[in-house]
Amino acid sequence: MPQKRRKRQRRGESTVPGDRLRAERPDHVWAFDFQFDGTDDGRAVKLLYVVDEFTREALAMEAERRIDGDRVLDVLDRIVSERGTHPELVRCDNGPEMTSAALRDWCRFSQAGAAFIEPGSPCGEPVR
DSSP states (O other), rough: OOOOOOOOOOOHHHSSSSSOOOOOOOSSEEEEEEEEEOTTTSOEEEEEEEEEEEEEEEEEEEESSOOHHHHHHHHHHHHHHSSSOOOSEEEEEOOTSSOOHHHHHHHHTTEEEEEEEEOOOOOOEEOO
């Protein structure tokens, strides 16, 4: 039986901060992301999910053949009009629909920050 290897000690500082941005109250951090699926005829379906990170409430679930940055903003505007409040931060990865100028303008207009998640990183850093 092979001997168990000792875990190597890390040296230096981590490139990923240890403090993860955590939602502290409802409407503090809204996160959104996409998933992809396919229909029986082989065509792709894009799914948009928006979640309040504190309450884990699903704020929106949209399924379309194509969802671009403008459609994302329409969904966010609808959520804001239904709830009557904006989030303090919007967390998303750095896909093209999520880093668009339109989303940055929406965050600036609604006075919400954006926390973009770099690929391979478990946490988001607020960008104001």
